[in-house]
Amino acid sequence: MNTSADYRNDDARLDDADRAIVATARDFAREHVAPHAAAWEHERRMPADALRRAAEAGLCGLFVARDLGGLGAGRRAVARVLEELAGECMAFAFSLVVHNNLTGNIAANGNDDQKARYLPPMLSGERIGAFSLTEPGAGSDAAGITTAAWRDGDGWVIEGEKAWVTNGNTAEILSAYVQTDASAGWRGIACVMVDAEAPGVERLPAYPLLGTHGLGTNGFRSLAAGSRMQMCYWLPATASKRP
Numbered sequence: 001m002n003t004s005a006d007y008r009n010d011d012a013r014l015d016d017a018d019r020a021i022v023a024t025a026r027d028f029a030r031e032h033v034a035p036h037a038a039a040w041e042h043e044r045r046m047p048a049d050a051l052r053r054a055a056e057a058g059l060c061g062l063f064v065a066r067d068l069g070g071l072g073a074g075r076r077a078v079a080r081v082l083e084e085l086a087g088e089c090m091a092f093a094f095s096l097v098v099h100n101n102l103t104g105n106i107a108a109n110g111n112d113d114q115k116a117r118y119l120p121p122m123l124s125g126e127r128i129g130a131f132s133l134t135e136p137g138a139g140s141d142a143a144g145i146t147t148a149a150w151r152d153g154d155g156w157v158i159e160g161e162k163a164w165v166t167n168g169n170t171a172e173i174l175s176a177y178v179q180t181d182a183s184a185g186w187r188g189i190a191c192v193m194v195d196a197e198a199p200g201v202e203r204l205p206a207y208p209l210l211g212t213h214g215l216g217t218n219g220f221r222s223l224a225a226g227s228r229m230q231m232c233y234w235l236p237a238t239a240s241k242r243p
């Protein structure tokens with residue numbers, strides 16, 4: 001029978017490498033997050049500078065294998081890292097994990113060109129990433145997204161509106177979930193890498209929230225209409241059926 005102790009996430013269960021990652025996060029949280037968290041909220045400011053400093057500490061490649069330049073942390077260690085950071089500032093931890101989810105996603109699903117192009121600047125914190133699935137009319141029902149993408153030469157053109165994009169008011173790179181074939185339902189959904197500075201991409205103002213303004217959460221409109229974006233991957237279940 002499981003007891004609550006089986007689920008406790010303590011550092012004794014980590015190996016030496018993962019324990020060192022958690023210690024780095026703990027030191028970082030005390031030195032670079034705790035002293036500023038109240039000011040970030042007061043100023044309603046997403047602390048991109050702190051995210052970049054976290055990259056210097058290696059904290060932007062938690063899910064990326066070491067041979068690709070990341071830390072290759074275990075899931076339990078990542079949970080502990082986020083616990084340390086969120087204890088000082090939940091918005092910062094959320095923002096960092098969104099960036100990490102994208103570096104991990106590119107490492108796992110990107111092609112060699114995408115790994116070479118996106119991982120180095122994202123692991124160094126030079127470019128910040130965001131995840132863009134939600135739309136004004138599609139939240140829990142993610143399969144209902146309507147942002148459309150169609151082929152244009154060897155790239156893709158995208159048109160639609162995205163909402164609630166954490167890191168959105170700062171991110172240079174977006175992983176946008178798009179519908180490539182509405183008649184195929186969820187099977188038509190793919191992930192496209194979007195340069196947030198590309199012509200046609202309109203960055204909307206950050207949302208006023210009750211708190212956690214450090215998330216820099218906003219929306220995007222007419223994602224890159226007329227611009228050519230790179231396909232990252234199809235949803236895994238349909239990948240084998242796609243070009």
Ligand SMILES: Cc1cc2nc3c(=O)[nH]c(=O)nc-3n(C[C@H](O)[C@H](O)[C@H](O)COP(=O)(O)OP(=O)(O)OC[C@H]3O[C@@H](n4cnc5c(N)ncnc54)[C@H](O)[C@@H]3O)c2cc1C
Nearest residue numbers: 098131132133134138139140141163164165166167215217
């Ligand atoms: C601070 C913040 C940051 C966010 N960051 C991101 C981000 O980085 N990227 C991104 O893509 N999205 C992001 N989101 C969006 C978030 O993922 C959505 O808010 C979430 O998916 C819910 O969608 P919704 O708000 O449209 O609510 P809805 O889908 O409209 O749901 C409203 C309520 O109805 C319930 N409900 C919905 N469908 C059903 C059903 N079939 N049966 C029973 N109950 C149901 C839900 O549980 C919920 O309580 C963020 C949101 C917030 C608030």
